[in-house]
Every structure is written in C-alpha cells, then in structure tokens.
Amino acid sequence: MGRFIVRRVAQMLFVMFAVSILTFFIFNVIPNGDPAVRMAGKQPTESQIEAIREEWGFNDNIFVQYTTTMKKVFTGDLLSYTTQLPVDEEIIKGLPRTFALAVGAALLWMFVAICFGLYSAVKAGKFADRFLTIIALIGISMPVFWIGALMNYYLGFKLGWFPNGGYVEFSEDPVDWAYHLILPWTALAILFIGFYSRVLRSNVLDTINEDFVRTARAKGLGERQIMVRHVLRNSMIPIVTLWGLDFGAVIGGGAILTETVFDLQGVGQYAAEAVGQLDVPPVLATTMFAAFFIVLLNAIVDIVYAYLDPRIRLQ
Amino acid sequence: MTTPPAGEPLLTVEELRVSFATEEGVVQAVEDVSFELAPGEILAIVGESGSGKSVSAMTLMGLTRSPNAMFEGTAHYKGTELIEASEDQLRRVRGAEIAMIFQDPMTSLNPVMRIGAQIIEQIQEHEALPDQQARERAVELLEKVGIPRARERVDNYPFEFSGGMRQRVMIALALSCNPSVLIADEPTTALDVTIQAQILQRMRELREETGAAIILVTHDLGVVADIADRIAVMYSGRIVEEGTLDQIFYDPQHPYTWGLLGSIARVDRPRPERLPAIAGMPPSLSDRPEGCHFRPRCPHEFSKCAEVPPLEARLEDQAGHCDRCWLTPDEKREKREVRPGEIGLDAKSTSTEAA
Numbered sequence: 075m076g077r078f079i080v081r082r083v084a085q086m087l088f089v090m091f092a093v094s095i096l097t098f099f100i101f102n103v104i105p106n107g108d109p110a111v112r113m114a115g116k117q118p119t120e121s122q123i124e125a126i127r128e129e130w131g132f133n134d135n136i137f138v139q140y141t142t143t144m145k146k147v148f149t150g151d152l153l154s155y156t157t158q159l160p161v162d163e164e165i166i167k168g169l170p171r172t173f174a175l176a177v178g179a180a181l182l183w184m185f186v187a188i189c190f191g192l193y194s195a196v197k198a199g200k201f202a203d204r205f206l207t208i209i210a211l212i213g214i215s216m217p218v219f220w221i222g223a224l225m226n227y228y229l230g231f232k233l234g235w236f237p238n239g240g241y242v243e244f245s246e247d248p249v250d251w252a253y254h255l256i257l258p259w260t261a262l263a264i265l266f267i268g269f270y271s272r273v274l275r276s277n278v279l280d281t282i283n284e285d286f287v288r289t290a291r292a293k294g295l296g297e298r299q300i301m302v303r304h305v306l307r308n309s310m311i312p313i314v315t316l317w318g319l320d321f322g323a324v325i326g327g328g329a330i331l332t333e334t335v336f337d338l339q340g341v342g343q344y345a346a347e348a349v350g351q352l353d354v355p356p357v358l359a360t361t362m363f364a365a366f367f368i369v370l371l372n373a374i375v376d377i378v379y380a381y382l383d384p385r386i387r388l389q
Numbered sequence: 390m391t392t393p394p395a396g397e398p399l400l401t402v403e404e405l406r407v408s409f410a411t412e413e414g415v416v417q418a419v420e421d422v423s424f425e426l427a428p429g430e431i432l433a434i435v436g437e438s439g440s441g442k443s444v445s446a447m448t449l450m451g452l453t454r455s456p457n458a459m460f461e462g463t464a465h466y467k468g469t470e471l472i473e474a475s476e477d478q479l480r481r482v483r484g485a486e487i488a489m490i491f492q493d494p495m496t497s498l499n500p501v502m503r504i505g506a507q508i509i510e511q512i513q514e515h516e517a518l519p520d521q522q523a524r525e526r527a528v529e530l531l532e533k534v535g536i537p538r539a540r541e542r543v544d545n546y547p548f549e550f551s552g553g554m555r556q557r558v559m560i561a562l563a564l565s566c567n568p569s570v571l572i573a574d575e576p577t578t579a580l581d582v583t584i585q586a587q588i589l590q591r592m593r594e595l596r597e598e599t600g601a602a603i604i605l606v607t608h609d610l611g612v613v614a615d616i617a618d619r620i621a622v623m624y625s626g627r628i629v630e631e632g633t634l635d636q637i638f639y640d641p642q643h644p645y646t647w648g649l650l651g652s653i654a655r656v657d658r659p660r661p662e663r664l665p666a667i668a669g670m671p672p673s674l675s676d677r678p679e680g681c682h683f684r685p686r687c688p689h690e691f692s693k694c695a696e697v698p699p700l701e702a703r704l705e706d707q708a709g710h711c712d713r714c715w716l717t718p719d720e721k722r723e724k725r726e727v728r729p730g731e732i733g734l735d736a737k738s739t740s741t742e743a744a
Contacts, residue, residue: 285496292450292491293511293562294484297476303510304499383501384546 082373086366093365094147094358098140101354108132109155109354130155143355147362152355154348161359164344171241172340174251175258175332176324183263183270184317190267191274192306198279206271213268222261222335229257239337258336262329266320270313277309284308311382315375322371326364398425399569399602400449405462405472407441407448409455416674418444420626422462423700426570431596431603433613435649436623439671442606443492445623446572448472449604450487451479466570485515488563492575494555498547504531504558505543508565515566530561533598535591553584560591567599574606589615610649614638619709622646625671625682628700632710642703642712645683647725681713689716689724 110126111118127133131142146152152161190206197203230238237254244251281287282305290304320328330342337343341360348356380386407419419441426432434442447453449464449471464471466487469478483489491497499507508527512518518526524543531539534557547555556576563571573592577585593616596603607613613620613634620637622630622645630643641647648667669686678684680695687694698713714721 285491285493286499288452289489289491289497289559289562290499292452292483292489294480294482294514295510296480299510299514303502307501308499385500385548 086369089369090362090365094362097358097361113155147359154353154356156351156353161356165341168341168344171338172325172342175329178255178259179262180321182259183266187267187270190271194275195278210268210271213264218261219331219335221264222332225257225261241338258332262332274313277312278305281305281309314378318371318375322368326367399428400426400466402464403462407444408459410457414675417626422628424621426602429600429602431616431618433605433617433620434623435607435610435613435620437608440623441626442623443574446574446604446606450483450489484511485566486568487570488568490559490563490573490576493579494552494559497559500547503544503546508562512565530565534561553580556588568601571601572604577612610653625677630712636710642721643714644687644689
C-alpha cells in the first residue's frame with residue numbers, strides 16, 4: 075500500500091507538470107493571444123501596452139514566464155489577466171458548486187443505470203429490454219448542452235416547474251439547493267445512464283451464465299439473492315472502474331457544458347469563460363485541477379477494484 | 390417431507406424426457422430415463438458426452454429450466470414431484486435435500502466471495518442459525534472434507550485454493566445441510582489422477598458417515614468401479630443398461646457397455662498398439678436412428694433393432710439387471726467374447742480390417 079501511494083503521488087505530479095507545460099505553451103502560440111493587448115482595454119496606445127508587458131513580465135523569455143507563473147500557482151498569487159482577481163479564490167468559490175453537481179449526478183446515474191441495466195438483463199430480449207435499449211441509445215445520443223437547454227427552456231422557463239438556472243448555497247437552504255440542482259443533475263446524468271446501463275446489461279448477461287451462478291441456484295438461494303450477491307457484484311467491477319474515471323473527469327471539467335447551460339458558476343464555467351477570453355492563468359489552474367482529480371480518482375478506482383475483486387492486489 | 394420406510398426408494402424417476410428448442414430445431418437431450426435411488430446408495434450414471442447424463446441429473450434440481458426447455462415424466466423425491474414443482478418448492482429441496490457438486494471446481498465458486506461466506510450463505514438459507522454457529526459448521530465441514538487449517542482457510546477466497554482443494558470446498562458446500570441425495574456431475578473430471586482418487590475416497594467415506602445417497606455422473610468407468618453400488622449406462626438420451634457394479638462389469642448385456650468396458654486402458658494387460666475405441670460417432674441429438682440408437686455403431690445389428698427395445702430384465706435370475714438389446718442372453722454371451730478373457734467390440738474391428 076505504501077509503495078502504491080508513493081507511485082501514485084509521483085504519477086500525479088508528473089501528469090500535472092506535463093499538463094501545465096502543454097496548456098501554457100499552447101495558449102502562448104494561439105493567434106491573438108497577446109494578453110497585454112486585451113488588458114490594455116479599447117484603443118490603447120503602444121506605450122500603454124508596452125508598460126503592461128513590462129509590468130506583467132510578458133517580455134521575459136517564455137520559460138521564465140512559465141516558471142514565474144508556476145511559482146504563483148503554488149503560492150496562490152496567480153491573478154487572472156482579464157478580471158485581475160486571484161485565481162485560487164475563484165476556484166475555491168466554484169468548487170462546492172462543481173462538487174454538488176458532480177456528486178449528485180454521479181450518484182443519480184449510477185443508481186438509475188444499475189436499475190435499468192439489471193432490469194434490462196433480467197428481461198433480455200423481451201419488450202422491456204428493447205424499450206430500455208432504445209431509451210438508452212436516445213440518452214447516449216443527446217448532447218448535454220442540447221438536452222440541458224431544452225430542459226431549461228421548457229421545464230424552467232415555460233412551465234416554471236424548476237428554477238431557470240442558478241445556484242443556492244446548501245447552507246442557506248438545502249431544499250432549494252437540491253431544487254436548483256435537479257435539472258443539472260438529470261441533464262448531466264442522462265448520457266451516463268444510457269452508457270452505463272448498456273455496459274451493465276451485457277456484463278450481467280455474461281455473468282448469469284457463469285458456473286458459480288448455477289452453484290448459487292443449486293444452493294437453493296432466491297432469485298433476488300442470486301442476482302444481487304452473485305451476479306451483480308461480479309458485474310459491477312467494470313462499472314465501478316468507469317464510474318471513478320468519469321466522476322474524476324466530470325469534476326475536472328466534464329461538467330463545463332452543464333455548468334454553463336444552467337449558470338451554476340462552478341469551476342467548469344469559470345474555465346469555460348477563461349478559455350473564451352484566452353485568459354491563461356485560470357485555464358492553467360483549472361486544467362491542473364482537472365488533472366489532479368482524474369489521477370486521484372484513478373488511484374481510488376484501483377483501491378476499490380482491489381476491494382471488489384480479491385484476486386487483484388495493489389502493488 | 391418424511392423419510393421413506395426402509396426398502397422404499399428415496400428418489401423415483403419415471404419416463405423423464407427433456408428437450409430444448411434450439412435454432413436447429415428441437416433437440417431431445419433425454420428421452421425416456423427411469424431409475425430409482427435407494428437411501429444411502431451410490432448410483433453411477435455413465436455415458437459419453439451428449440448422452441444426456443448431466444441434463445438428467447441437473448433436471449432433478451430444476452437447473453435446466455429455461456423458456457426453451459420442455460419436460461415430461463416425473464421425479465418423486467420424498468413426496469415432492471420435482472419436475473412440476475414450483476421454484477419455491479424447489480428452492481427448499483435444493484441444497485437442503487438434494488445437493489450438487491459440479492464438474493469444474495475452478496469456476497463453480499464465486500471468485501469474489503470468501504469460501505466461508507459461500508458455505509454460510511447456504512446454511513442460513515435453509516436453517517435459522519446465527520452467524521457464529523453457521524461459521525463453526527462451515528469450519529467443521531471443511532475439516533471433514535480434509536482441508537488443513539480449516540479455521541484459517543475459511544476466510545480465504547477460491548483463488549487461494551488448488552483445483553482439488555476447491556472441489557473439496559464444493560463437497561463441503563454440498564454437504565452443509567446434510568442432504569439425503571448428493572448429485573456429483575463429473576466431480577473428478579477436471580482434476581488430476583491422484584487427486585481424483587482422494588476425492589472419490591472422501592466421497593465414499595462421507596457416504597458412510599452421513600448416509601447420503603449419491604448419484605455419480607461420469608464418463609469414466611474407472612471412476613465408477615471404485616465406488617458405485619449400481620450403474621446405469623446411458624447412450625443418446627436413454628439408459629441402455631442398468632445393474633449392480635458386478636453385473637455390469639462381469640456380465641454386461643448391451644453391446645455399448647461392452648464397448649465402454651473394452652475402451653478402459655488397462656495396465657495389467659500387454660499394451661495394445663492403439664487403445665480400443667468404439668467405431669463411429671454418437672448420433673446427432675436431433676437426428677437419431679429409429680429403434681435402438683446404438684444400431685449404426687453396433688456390429689451385431691439385426692432386423693429387430695429397428696424397433697425400440699424396452700429397458701427390461703432379460704436374464705432369468707437377475708431381476709435388477711436390465712438392458713435395451715434385442716439379442717438373447719445366450720447370443721450376447723457368445724458374441725461379446727470374441728477373444729477369451731476380453732470384452733469388447735472386436736468383432737467389428739476385425740471385420741473392417743478384413744475388408
């Protein structure tokens with residue numbers, strides 16, 4: 075376990091380093107990416123721009139710029155070029171919103187996908203299975219920005235059943251918090267429900283024909299116990315892997331579209347706005363933040379994997 | 390369920406037929422199988438792959454039930470009719486009254502559950518026993534089937550056991566609720582020869598200790614010779630001969646049985662160039678010959694073989710010894726002894742060599 079953690083931390087540092095270099099240099103070669111011009115406002119004079127360049131260190135060698143920026147990332151002094159607000163504060167402000175969205179959606183899609191997948195497998199080939207297959211394919215095919223916008227428009231704006239975007243702090247009013255998040259959760263979960271239920275269905279159908287399931291039946295166990303203890307547990311292993319990875323990806327930016335459509339003001343939306351303005355510091359910080367969560371969830375998935383399948387050992 | 394009076398069979402199977410609807414049409418896996426099992430008896434069902442022996446055995450526990458399967462006939466066990474029984478009725482029989490050991494111990498245990506938990510699960514399904522006592526019982530069972538350090542091993546996972554040890558775990562699992570009938574479906578096929586002998590020895594000892602009757606399904610007559618009381622030989626969905634161990638080994642009546650016995654490799658005879666085998670292939674299950682199914686492979690076929698021979702006792706003083714062959718007992722004795730002291734189907738191999 076000790077070696078496992080050391081290796082994973084080293085891996086995490088390496089990934090974050092690589093991601094930061096890539097992001098930083100990509101944004102430096104993008105056309106019209108000169109931050110000094112943007113910061114100088116409308117119709118600046120050449121000397122104003124030059125002064126900003128000098129002040130912010132844009133005249134330095136690119137490697138020096140990278141090093142100073144990275145230093146600021148770790149000391150928390152990083153400022154956005156456009157808003158000139160501290161990046162770390164903005165991320166910390168968005169974090170609970172992103173987490174609320176990601177955790178809620180992940181629980182929702184996992185729960186619904188297990189129900190759909192299991193039911194589909196039990197009824198394989200029958201009407202219910204075909205119906206769920208079609209629903210799943212529709213879910214997989216609908217982009218989140220489209221279904222999100224539709225939900226927002228019809229359920230939020232037209233019918234007024236749900237708030238039209240926005241976010242309420244959990245500490246202020248938990249019920250209102252959940253009420254505001256129902257649409258975003260659903261919109262984000264739909265794609266994953268479709269995908270996961272298909273994967274689970276095929277896993278369950280494979281597992282159902284295993285010899286140990288026949289043994290379980292020969293023991294006199296009930297159908298429910300056979301399905302849950304023997305079939306589901308063995309079918310869940312690949313799903314849990316996927317779940318961890320997708321959850322990491324959603325926290326680390328997979329929810330950009332959902333956050334933007336529903337105006338949740340989370341980290342994803344912050345990143346999206348920063349990208350739109352070619353604002354390097356927030357882009358750099360949010361990308362590293364995403365990489366951090368993806369690698370972290372990868373490690374957690376491996377631990378859970380070893381717990382679910384005792385044949386796998388961490389090393 | 391009550392224990393039947395002495396002399397009554399524990400299990401009576403009558404005219405069992407099992408067929409499956411497949412893409413190639415209806416396949417009759419078992420056609421007309423009848424047998425009885427006395428308490429504490431070891432009955433071996435012997436036959437080659439596809440003879441319907443495993444399907445017959447699994448059908449008794451309802452394990453072949455599926456939307457594509459069709460069943461006829463009856464199987465009475467202590468007053469319960471197993472073929473028509475509801476799933477709930479069957480669940481009370483499975484594991485508790487009739488337990489099963491499967492062929493492949495490597496895949497028959499749940500890979501992600503501790504073996505103790507798998508045994509306890511079965512015990513608690515049938516008896517209201519607190520966790521600690523169920524666990525004690527699991528440890529005792531593992532000791533009984535010869536697993537060393539059972540108290541520690543009870544918390545191991547299946548992958549931490551060898552094949553032979555896993556089969557012992559399967560036997561412990563099967564015995565956990567003191568069943569009256571143990572169905573062992575090729576229990577030693579996946580194991581190497583020395584382990585086979587140990588497992589069979591253990592099963593015979595357990596029969597003495599627990600008094601459970603055993604149905605041993607196998608393709609290996611060598612296995613049967615060690616432990617069976619009675620043998621039923623199956624061919625292509627039918628029992629073609631049935632009798633006690635001695636009757637089958639010393640006075641086999643059906644040419645198929647002669648062939649099986651002739652195919653046993655023997656170390657006490659000079660080694661033949663090639664091991665003797667029954668010529669030809671078993672018929673396809675969906676396209677069997679009329680009458681006796683063994684007819685196309687039988688060197689002694691004659692006109693009467695186009696009619697289905699009933700399974701009946703054809704020897705005067707041997708009531709329990711039945712077979713499905715139209716030849717008279719005298720003809721059989723004459724034909725099977727092609728060479729003195731050997732049993733087999735040599736008549737055919739000599740005639741094909743001559744031609």
